[in-house]
Amino acid sequence: MGLMWRDLRLLAGDIGLIAAKDLRIEWRARTTLGQVLPFALLVLVLFGFALNANRPTLELATPGLLWMTVLFATVVAVQRSVAVESIDGAGRMLLLSGMAPAAAFGGKALAVAVQLLAVVAVLLPGVVLLYGAEIESLPLAVVASLAATAGLAAAGSLLGAVVAGVRAHQTVLPILLLPVVAPVLIAATRAFEDALGKAAVNGWSWVGLLAGFTVVNVALGAVAYGPLMEEA
Amino acid sequence: MSAVRLEGAVVLLGRFPALAGADLSVDPGEVVLVRGPNGAGKSTLLHLCAGLLPLSEGRGEVLGCDLGADRAAVRRRVGLLGHDTALYGELSPAENLDLWARASRVDAAVVPGALGRLGVPERLWAVPSTRLSAGQRRRVALAAIVVRRPELWLLDEPHAGLDGDGRELVSDLMSEAASAGAAVVLASHETGPADDLATRTVTMAGGTVGADAV
Numbered sequence: 296m297g298l299m300w301r302d303l304r305l306l307a308g309d310i311g312l313i314a315a316k317d318l319r320i321e322w323r324a325r326t327t328l329g330q331v332l333p334f335a336l337l338v339l340v341l342f343g344f345a346l347n348a349n350r351p352t353l354e355l356a357t358p359g360l361l362w363m364t365v366l367f368a369t370v371v372a373v374q375r376s377v378a379v380e381s382i383d384g385a386g387r388m389l390l391l392s393g394m395a396p397a398a399a400f401g402g403k404a405l406a407v408a409v410q411l412l413a414v415v416a417v418l419l420p421g422v423v424l425l426y427g428a429e430i431e432s433l434p435l436a437v438v439a440s441l442a443a444t445a446g447l448a449a450a451g452s453l454l455g456a457v458v459a460g461v462r463a464h465q466t467v468l469p470i471l472l473l474p475v476v477a478p479v480l481i482a483a484t485r486a487f488e489d490a491l492g493k494a495a496v497n498g499w500s501w502v503g504l505l506a507g508f509t510v511v512n513v514a515l516g517a518v519a520y521g522p523l524m525e526e527a
Numbered sequence: 528m529s530a531v532r533l534e535g536a537v538v539l540l541g542r543f544p545a546l547a548g549a550d551l552s553v554d555p556g557e558v559v560l561v562r563g564p565n566g567a568g569k570s571t572l573l574h575l576c577a578g579l580l581p582l583s584e585g586r587g588e589v590l591g592c593d594l595g596a597d598r599a600a601v602r603r604r605v606g607l608l609g610h611d612t613a614l615y616g617e618l619s620p621a622e623n624l625d626l627w628a629r630a631s632r633v634d635a636a637v638v639p640g641a642l643g644r645l646g647v648p649e650r651l652w653a654v655p656s657t658r659l660s661a662g663q664r665r666r667v668a669l670a671a672i673v674v675r676r677p678e679l680w681l682l683d684e685p686h687a688g689l690d691g692d693g694r695e696l697v698s699d700l701m702s703e704a705a706s707a708g709a710a711v712v713l714a715s716h717e718t719g720p721a722d723d724l725a726t727r728t729v730t731m732a733g734g735t736v737g738a739d740a741v
Contacts, residue, residue: 309630312629312630316615316618316626319617319618319622320615320618323655324617382615382616383611383612383614383616384610384611384613385613385616386613387609387611387613388614388615388623388626388627389630390602391577391602391605392627392630393602393630393631393632394630394631521599525579525581525598
C-alpha cells in the first residue's frame with residue numbers, strides 16, 4: 296500500500312513537471328496568447344458574419360459555435376504540443392529519462408487542458424458580448440468546460456502522439472482528431488444549451504458523457520503513449 | 528559482464544536495414560571509436576545501444592539488459608549525445624538540465640556543477656537555449672550526460688561544432704568516465720582527437736561492424 300502511494304506521488308510529481316515544462320514553453324513562445332486566443336476570437340467574430348449578425352440565430356447557435364471554436368483551438372494547441380517535442384530531438388530527453396510514459400502523457404494533456412480552459416475563459420465572455428448569450432447556470436458551464444477541455448486534451452494528446460512520427464502530421468492530425476472528438480462537441484454543446492438556457496435538456500447528464508469520454512481517453516493514453524513515443 | 532554485446536543485430540528503418548547484422552562487444556572502462564563513412568550505420572548503432580530503436584533480428588544486451596525485452600531499462604542507464612541536442616529551445620540551460628535531473632531522479636543540485644564543468648558561462652545559464660551558439664548548446668547537451676553519470680556513454684560526433692577548448696574538455700570527460708568504469712562508444716567519420724582517446728577502433732560499412740582496426 297505504501298509503495299503504491301509512493302508510486303502515485305511520483306507519477307503526480309512527474310505529471311506536474313511535464314505540464315509545468317510545456318506551460319512555461321508556451322508562455323515564452325506566446326503561442327496560446329499570441330496565436331490560439333486571437334484565432335479563436337476571430338473565428339467567433341467570423342461565425343457572426345457568416346450568420347449575418349442575426350441575433351436570434353446566433354443566440355440559438357451559441358453553444359455549438361463556442362465549442363466548434365474550442366475544437367479548432369484544440370487542433371492548434373495539440374499541434375504545438377507535438378512540435379515542442381520534435382524540435383531538435385527534445386522529446387528524446389523524456390524517453391531517456393526513464394519517466395513513466397503515462398506521466399509524460401498526463402503532463403502534456405494537462406498542459407493542453409490548461410490552455411484550452413484559458414481559451415474557454417476568453418470565449419465565454421466573448422459570446423456574451425458578441426452573441427448576447429446569458430449564462431443561467433455558471434456551475435454547469437464551469438464543470439462542463441472542465442470535463443470537455445480535459446476530454447479534448449486527452450484525446451488530442453493521444454492522437455498527437457499517434458501522428459508525431461508521420462511526416463505530414465500537421466495535416467493528418469485534424470483529419471484524425473475532429474471525428475474522434477465529435478462526441479465532446481455534441482455533449483459540450485448540449486450541456487451549454489442547458490447552462491445558457493437555450494434548450495430544455497439535462498446538461499448534467501451530458502457532463503457525465505464528457506467525463507466518461509475523458510476517462511476512456513486518459514486510460515488509452517496512459518497505456519499507449521509509451522509505444523507511441525518510441526515509434527515517433 | 529560486457530557493457531554492450533551485439534550479435535547479428537539488425538535494425539530496420541522502414542524496410543531499410545540500417546544495421547544489417549552488426550556484431551560488437553564493449554567492456555566497462557573501454558573507449559571504443561566507431562569509424563565509418565556517412566550512412567554506414569554509426570548513429571543507428573548508438574541509438575540501438577541507447578534502447579531507442581528496436582532490434583529486428585539478432586541479439587543485443589546492454590548493461591545486462593536484453594534489448595529485445597526491456598529497452599526502457601537500458602534507456603535509464605545510458606547517456607546519448609546525438610546530432611541534435613535534445614534541448615527545449617525556450618528553456619534555459621539551467622532549466623533544461625533541472626528538468627532532465629528531476630525526470631531522471633537525479634539530485635538537481637548537481638546542475639550548476641555540470642554546467643560549470645562544461646565551461647558554460649554563468650551569464651548564459653538563464654538564457655533561452657535557442658539564443659546560444661551551436662557550440663554552447665552542444666556543451667549544455669554534454670552537461671546533461673554529466674548530470675546523469677551514466678554507465679554507458681554514447682556519443683555521436685562529440686567533437687563536432689566545438690572549439691579547441693571544448694574538444695579538449697570532451698576528451699577529458701570521456702577519459703574520466705572510462706577511468707570511473709563507464710564504457711564509452713563514440714562515432715566519428717573524421718580523424719582527430721577521438722583517435723588518441725580510443726582504446727579500440729572499429730569500422731562500420733553498410734550497416735555491419737568490421738574487424739577491429741586497433
